[in-house]
Amino acid sequence: MAVVRTEGLVKTYGATRALDDITLTFPDGGFFGLLGPSGSGKTTLLRAIAGFVIPDSGRVFIDDAPVENVPVEAREIGMVFQNYALFPNMTVAGNVGFGLEVRKVPAAERKRRVAEVLDLVQLGELGDRKPHELSGGQRQRVAMARAIVTRPRVLLLDEPLSALDKSLRVEMQIELKRIQREVGITTIFVTHDQEEALTLSDQIGILRDGRLVRHGPPREVYDNPRDPFTAQFLGEANLFSGTPEPGGLRLADGTLIPGAPTATIAVRAEDLRITLDEPAAPIRLRARLRQRIFAGAMGTCVLDWRGNPLKAIGRDQDFAGLPAQGDVWLSWDSADMIPLSEG
């Protein structure tokens, strides 16, 4: 396995900065989730590590060795593509064995290792099938098996689950994590799905417009997002800004939020309380309930506070007494306020 490190990676396409000074270490044997909205540079970063993208400046190191002169085929990587990219003219076993064949692994050993890895991804019986005879989930497993059978130093996954439907996706997330744990390969995983990133990763990195906004263990980043972008991107956070005063934060409508730590704060959707009667809590706001969305066990309330959209998430019974629309009270505990750096 290996430590992957990037140092000041920059890649521009015309006026677009796809990568803007990315310096990041991907720990040995870890599962690193790269998260960001569409177009934030996740794929470009992954492809720069793989060697498909040549950066304008900056370097990639694998185990402290710079790899700019190492072509893709010699970087000892495993890659899973969004569309799986299985070779249509080869069987499942042929696909999985391709990397071994290229490495001139003897036929007997190749066969054994292919069977072994197909067992690992629970496709032991399907070696003779062609890719077009497989379901989406099975193709995903073949792509995974093909990428790890060569025991690469680093495994690169570009939104590998995005082509699957929701229930299969959750199942494959668990599978992916199990397989990664068993083989212990340094894994870099790209997704735009924050829940997926939080579930799977030991470390996450958040990209925005080619810049690395934040990185760290998921729990730490989630609990302490520091900047408004991360707060809103990870989980549903409501932002409030105002002028700090000795007594607290004075919002634009005159409301004083006692104990607010910074000029901009975030409150998570699940930490907002909605009541019809004025609550006793020291932090409270008058807002307008626009819509209640029922979604099974959990419900969402869409609110409006002086033209700003707010969101509250709770169990359906938490919202039981509320009307479909109308004026309500919002409140939260002072411990639930997340300090943010900039406005």
Added chain:
Amino acid sequence: MTNRFLARLGRIYLGLILFFLYAPILAMAAMSFNASEFYQLPFRFSTEWYERLWRNDEILTAAWRSVWIAVVVTVLATAAGTAASIALFRYDIPGKRILQVLLFPPIAIPWLITGTAMLIFFFGIGVGRGTPSVIVGHVALALPYVIVVVTARLSTFDRTLEEAARSLGAGPFTVTMRVTVPWILPGIVAGALFAFAVSFDQFVVSYFLSEPGDTTLPVLIYTAIRKGFTPEINAISTIIIGLSMAIMLVAARYAKFGGER
């Protein structure tokens, strides 16, 4: 009502097209089996002209020459054309667009003019007439066909397959042979068949560039017709047509680009 009328009209129209396309060919094929030397009816079946053909060294030599030239041309044009198509597909060569556009005019330029140009060229560079000139000339004519057909097939190729192969440790040559070529194989086969047909049927360029005496079949047929028509010519023409049609049918089958295998 009108629909049925239109359908019938369409069928008649199609029938007429097929009639004008195939009636002369069928007549010729029939006459090659007629005993009379002067195409007289009633039809009496005979294989005499085929037997004579078999003993006609001049025709057989020309036919053999046509075949081996066509085979050499097919191999050269297919290899060069496929390599060029893959290169054009894979790399951003400066002037790539212009290059691609320039491939089409030779298909449209009358062969008479191409042939004249080639003759002038080969004399200009001091090579002159001869078999090498004929082969180079045929390859030049066949190349655009191969490139057009192979490129069409390549446009259905998913590049990430090449990237996947590289990520698995395959170098450029292995990627080409194991991943790209298997996908475009139907296009390569169709292109090869076109190349063969272009060379085998070629008259003008062969006529201009051959040394006197080194005739290919189409050239021989042309000279023979000028001297006087014999049913032997019918016989060899029937064989050529049979072969050409078989080749084109196979080519058309493969040229249905995009088909999953």
